[in-house]
Amino acid sequence: MGEHTGPVKRRLGVMGGTFDPIHHGHLVAASEVASQFHLDEVIFVPTGQPWQKSHKKVSPAEDRYLMTVIATASNPQFSVSRIDIDRGGKTYTIDTLRDLRAEHRDADLFFITGADALSQILTWHDAAELVSLAHFIGVTRPGHVLADPGLPEGAVSLIEVPALAISSSDCRTRVAQGDPVWYLVPDGVVRYIDKKELYRNDR
Numbered sequence: 221m222g223e224h225t226g227p228v229k230r231r232l233g234v235m236g237g238t239f240d241p242i243h244h245g246h247l248v249a250a251s252e253v254a255s256q257f258h259l260d261e262v263i264f265v266p267t268g269q270p271w272q273k274s275h276k277k278v279s280p281a282e283d284r285y286l287m288t289v290i291a292t293a294s295n296p297q298f299s300v301s302r303i304d305i306d307r308g309g310k311t312y313t314i315d316t317l318r319d320l321r322a323e324h325r326d327a328d329l330f331f332i333t334g335a336d337a338l339s340q341i342l343t344w345h346d347a348a349e350l351v352s353l354a355h356f357i358g359v360t361r362p363g364h365v366l367a368d369p370g371l372p373e374g375a376v377s378l379i380e381v382p383a384l385a386i387s388s389s390d391c392r393t394r395v396a397q398g399d400p401v402w403y404l405v406p407d408g409v410v411r412y413i414d415k416k417e418l419y420r421n422d423r
C-alpha cells in the first residue's frame with residue numbers, strides 16, 4: 221500500500237505595497253522569490269489606505285492599481301488583487317491575509333517584504349497573528365539591513381535578491397524634477413505617469 225498523500229497545495233506569493241509607482245525593484249523581488257520558493261503565482265496587492273503613510277501624499281488607489289496591472293500584465297505568473305482597495309478603510313495585512321486565505325483555501329501563502337518593511341513588522345496591526353496565516357519572506361534591499369525582526373522561530377525566511385537601488389519616493393521626486401524614470405519603472409508605467417500627470421507637482 222502506498223502512503224496517502226493529499227493534493228499538492230498551491231504556493232501563492234503575496235506582494236503587498238503602495239506601488240506609488242510600482243518599479244523594477246518590486247518586480248525583481250517577486251520574480252526572485254517565485255523562483256527560489258517554487259511559487260505557482262505571485263499576487264500583487266496594492267494598498268487601499270496605507271495607515272503608516274498617512275502623513276504622506278499617496279496617489280489615488282485606482283492609479284496605483286492600474287500601474288500595477290500594466291507592470292505585471294506580461295508575466296503569466298503575476299496577478300493583481302483589488303482586495304485591499306475594495307475593502308475600504310485603513311489597510312492592515314492581517315485583513316489581506318484573512319481574505320486571501322478565504323479565497324484560496326487550498327493554498328499556502330508566502331508574504332513578500334523588503335528589508336525596510338520587514339523591520340517594521342512588529343508595529344503592524346495584530347502582528348502576533350500574522351505569522352499563523354502566511355510564511356514571511358524578507359528580501360534584501362539596498363540601504364537597509366535585512367534581519368529577522370523577532371518573529372517566532374521558522375516564521376520568516378531571509379533571502380538575497382538582485383540589488384536594485386530604486387524606490388517609489390525617488391521615482392516621484394525624479395518626475396517632479398523633470399528627470400526620467402525610464403528603465404526604473406516598466407515602459408507602460410512611464411507612459412501612464414505621463415498620461416495622468418502623476419507626481420509632476422509633488423514639490
Ligand SMILES: Nc1ncnc2c1ncn2[C@@H]1O[C@H](COP(=O)(O)OP(=O)(O)OP(=O)(O)O)[C@@H](O)[C@H]1O
Pocket residue numbers: 236237238239240244245246249332333334335336337338359360361362384385386387388389390
Ligand atoms: N528596490 C527594492 N528591492 C527590494 N524590495 C523592495 C524594493 N522597493 C520596494 N521593496 C519592497 O516592496 C514592498 C512595497 O514597497 P512600496 O510600495 O512601499 O515601495 P517603496 O519603493 O518602498 O516606496 P516609498 O519610497 O514610497 O516608501 C515593501 O515590502 C518594500 O520593502
Ligand SMILES: O=C(O)c1ccc[n+]([C@@H]2O[C@H](COP(=O)([O-])O)[C@@H](O)[C@H]2O)c1
Pocket residue numbers: 235236237238239265267270272273311312313314337343344345
Ligand atoms: O498591517 C499593518 O498594520 C501594516 C502596516 C504597514 C505596512 N503594511 C503592509 O506592508 C506592505 C508594504 O507597505 P508599504 O507601506 O511599504 O507600501 C503593504 O502590503 C502594507 O499593507 C501593513
